[in-house]
Amino acid sequence: MKQVLQDFEQYTEKGMRDWQVPGMAIAIVRGNETIYLKGFGVRKINSTDPVTPTTVFQIGSTTKGFTAALVGMLVDEGLVKWDDRVVDHLQGFQMYDPWVTHEFTITDLMAMRSGLATGSGEGLCSMGYNRSFLMHSLRYMQPETSFRSAYAYQNLPFLWAAALVENKTGKSWEENVQERIFEPLNMSNSSTDQKSFQQAPDVAYLHIRENGNITALPMDQNSTDWVYTVGPAGGINSNIADMAKWLCLQMNNGSYGSRQLLSKSSTSYMQSPRTVMNIVAKKNNAYYCQGWMYMEASPYPVIFHSGGTTGHSALVAFVPQAKVGIVILSNVHGDILPNYLMFRFLNLYFGNNAWEDVLEALALTKAPRAQIDSSASGQTDSPHAARSQETYIGNYSNQTLGIINISQSNGTLILYAGPGRLKMPLLPTGGDSFSLSKTGTGPVVTFQVDNEGKAESVQIQGGRLFDLFGNNVLFWRTD
Numbered sequence: 001m002k003q004v005l006q007d008f009e010q011y012t013e014k015g016m017r018d019w020q021v022p023g024m025a026i027a028i029v030r031g032n033e034t035i036y037l038k039g040f041g042v043r044k045i046n047s048t049d050p051v052t053p054t055t056v057f058q059i060g061s062t063t064k065g066f067t068a069a070l071v072g073m074l075v076d077e078g079l080v081k082w083d084d085r086v087v088d089h090l091q092g093f094q095m096y097d098p099w100v101t102h103e104f105t106i107t108d109l110m111a112m113r114s115g116l117a118t119g120s121g122e123g124l125c126s127m128g129y130n131r132s133f134l135m136h137s138l139r140y141m142q143p144e145t146s147f148r149s150a151y152a153y154q155n156l157p158f159l160w161a162a163a164l165v166e167n168k169t170g171k172s173w174e175e176n177v178q179e180r181i182f183e184p185l186n187m188s189n190s191s192t193d194q195k196s197f198q199q200a201p202d203v204a205y206l207h208i209r210e211n212g213n214i215t216a217l218p219m220d221q222n223s224t225d226w227v228y229t230v231g232p233a234g235g236i237n238s239n240i241a242d243m244a245k246w247l248c249l250q251m252n253n254g255s256y257g258s259r260q261l262l263s264k265s266s267t268s269y270m271q272s273p274r275t276v277m278n279i280v281a282k283k284n285n286a287y288y289c290q291g292w293m294y295m296e297a298s299p300y301p302v303i304f305h306s307g308g309t310t311g312h313s314a315l316v317a318f319v320p321q322a323k324v325g326i327v328i329l330s331n332v333h334g335d336i337l338p339n340y341l342m343f344r345f346l347n348l349y350f351g352n353n354a355w356e357d358v359l360e361a362l363a364l365t366k367a368p369r370a371q372i373d374s375s376a377s378g379q380t381d382s383p384h385a386a387r388s389q390e391t392y393i394g395n396y397s398n399q400t401l402g403i404i405n406i407s408q409s410n411g412t413l414i415l416y417a418g419p420g421r422l423k424m425p426l427l428p429t430g431g432d433s434f435s436l437s438k439t440g441t442g443p444v445v446t447f448q449v450d451n452e453g454k455a456e457s458v459q460i461q462g463g464r465l466f467d468l469f470g471n472n473v474l475f476w477r478t479d
């Protein structure tokens with residue numbers, strides 16, 4: 001094992017250089033013991049503050065396993081059953097189709113098979129809408145596929161899973177996570193709110209890739225609050241020392257030390273396949289479970305989940321049969337390195353090179369993105385709109401996404417969305433059409449203009465910038 005850890009550490013250090021990652025933290029657990037716990041690099045680029053085992057990161061969607069565990073505790077207590085219909089416990093729950101509303105089960109909330117398009121409505125939290133609004137908005141979202149027929153990743157249904165926990169316990173999701181998971185596991189550096197993250201004495205700064213470079217975001221960045229709005233799907237802050245304890249619980253059938261926090265049956269249910277995802281590698285099918293993913297592998301299947309926020313990336317993975325697992329936290333948004341290192345560790349640990357094709361594919365993503373970013377930012381020959389900008393200025397409304405406002409600032413049209421006034425420049429692409437991205441490949445914004453020369457509606461199609469608008473959304477002028 002010593003040689004495995006030495007080789008893995010070398011891959012980690014090289015990977016950080018190749019992927020331009022300022023800081024990472026990694027824990028490896030075997031059985032009930034943490035056998036590796038180490039920080040790499042720095043908390044903030046161009047600083048000297050090191051990442052340590054106690055450095056706090058946002059763990060993103062690996063939070064979903066915590067919410068599923070809380071539901072599992074309700075099942076253990078006899079308060080609900082996995083196949084209970086949601087409407088039998090939460091009368092406010094509603095999907096677009098009445099039949100789907102009636103048939104939607106607790107398991108469906110966390111199995112990624114709702115029929116909605118990937119990421120439907122997720123951007124509402126970036127626009128400043130609260131959790132209640134997000135939950136209510138599901139009833140207006142038209143499905144892309146039939147119910148339970150296809151995998152599509154979602155965040156919003158997990159808010160209803162959390163609401164179920166709140167309904168049955170009389171306490172908030174945040175209180176339940178603290179009392180039922182953090183405290184029994186002694187996860188003393190973990191939290192569920194923005195203030196705790198921002199004020200943590202040992203915290204990893206958020207970083208993004210911009211023009212081929214890694215840039216740190218200010219710690220008071222307003223754009224980070226969406227993580228906590230959608231908290232049950234992605235809002236936990238933690239470190240590898242704490243996450244190693246969470247990993248022990250998952251690998252040991254719901255027990256930690258002398259305490260059984262989750263029954264073996266509920267743990268097994270959470271980690272068992274529910275929805276076919278896709279073919280990840282030549283011989284490895286993947287499935288979504290309940291806040292976890294299940295991947296076929298040799299010699300044993302792997303249970304895992306990745307996570308991402310505005311400036312952090314995370315991955316938690318374990319092999320139940322071998323009782324070995326790994327936690328990887330990174331301080332860069334959209335970082336693929338944690339995935340690469342997970343597969344590299346499995347290859348080293350089992351010594352079977354089962355993941356070479358996946359590793360080869362992931363390795364291709366480490367090329368610097370400077371050329372792409374610089375070419376995009378260098379575009380200056382955008383065509384002008386065929387009409388005066390006053391044609392488009394005004395307020396527009398959509399039943400699900402509420403009001404957007406089109407204004408003018410320094411000769412540029414600006415789209416403001418939601419109560420948080422999310423600001424997005426409209427870049428002309430010709431006629432009454434605009435783009436929300438510098439490359440012109442993002443969402444297309446097209447105004448419909450009446451005979452009097454006034455825009456009466458605006459349609460936003462494709463691109464899924466921040467997953468705000470789905471594939472095709474129409475807003476009608478309200479003024």
